[in-house]
Amino acid sequence: MDNSKLKTRLFALVDCNNFYASCERVFNPNLRNKPIVVLSNNDGIIIARSQEAKELGIQMGAPLFKTQAHIDKHNVYVFSSNFTLYGDMSNRVMRILHRFSPEVEIYSIDEAFLSLINLKLDTSTRYCTHIRETVRQWTGIPISIGIAPTKTLAKAANKLAKKIPELNGILDLTDHPKINELLNQLSVSDIWGIGRKYAKFLQSHNIHTAMQLKNASDKWIQKHMTISGLRTIWELRGISCINLEDDTQPRKGILSSRSFSHPVETLNELKESVAKHTTIAAEKLRSQNSSAAQISVFITTNRFNNSPQYSNSATVSLSEATDYTPKLIEYSHKALEKIFKPGYLYKKAGVMIPQTIPSDSTQKNLLTPCSENTYHTNKKIMETIDRLNLRWGRATIKTAAEGIKQEWKTKMEKRTPRYTTRWDEIPIAKC
DNA sequence: TCTGGGGTCCTAGGACCC
């Protein structure tokens, strides 16, 4: 039996086009064909653009205040980010993708790798057209799909599918007769795994296109770009080195941080913000059944200002790993007190849990044992709070340590309603 | 006045052990 051909590995990379902008459009059809940008937390920089906004030359990562005149001139629609909405729309898209492949790796909020093993080559494009139409019809989100025998090539195919209008958003590079020509159209900086630094480095050595990178010397690449770079060029040659990942694995590290809307000076306000970040980090811990044995806190001033600069971080070890919010806040406040210096205008604070530990294998402390009763009571309290906050929205129940006024709180002046996750924000159809 | 946030992997170098 020759089933080696049937077993040819095939990856599809599904990518939602201009995802955040597309989400806004789903609930406001007036935005069709209009330039849209979506802002980061604190309405700071531009993190997503519709095609029309890209064509106006608006750059990714540009600070809003520097782009404002350009935006006003062209009547660009501006939105604060609405991650609750985008997260929910993402879940809907991913659920649909699971219907089309037994193996789906959710790679980011708007991207997923699908395994298409056992799909005959000539049917892959038709199959993916079907996926594309279904997602469009059921969610309103437009997607592009790249297909190839390696993940890196699938990413490249996806890029090309977006670039070349005649492809209608789908390209299969497997055994493609013009693969070399196509790879020549792609800049090295468009390749997955080649960032700004490496792109510059490669270009300075006369490697400009994906095709040239594919033909670079193994030894030279590994020397300058580590084993990861070597994997990238092997993948460009069609040798699969990066497998689909099991994305049910718990996160190895957890971070929660935010810049403030106004400069913060007092220890008290920093404590409130650190308590809030600790609460968020602890929620993430519990949601993946992990605990923390260490917790780090960092604070920093505004590096863009001329005012005196200070930033620092401290890590404290807990006597016993835990996922209990009040305990974690106690320790993160200890860490904060170690590094706080009065007289600075702070811009940002954050809490990091450098390593997560599975809760069922945590070490108990022999010297100060927590009684089984207390342990179970605490666990119950956290479970109840998590349930209520999930049902009624984050921070419905919160600790007093987070503060009431929260004047440092993130600015989000142009956020659209959370149409799909809040009863009070559901859109109303007019007859 | 206004410049994001949350992750991953790899390597080099130091500490420590035998």
Place this chain on the structure above:
DNA sequence: TCTGGGGTCCTAGGACCC
């Protein structure tokens, strides 16, 4: 006073991703 080699583990820093 001189002085080896090999292994492991951990951390910081740098690259990357979205």
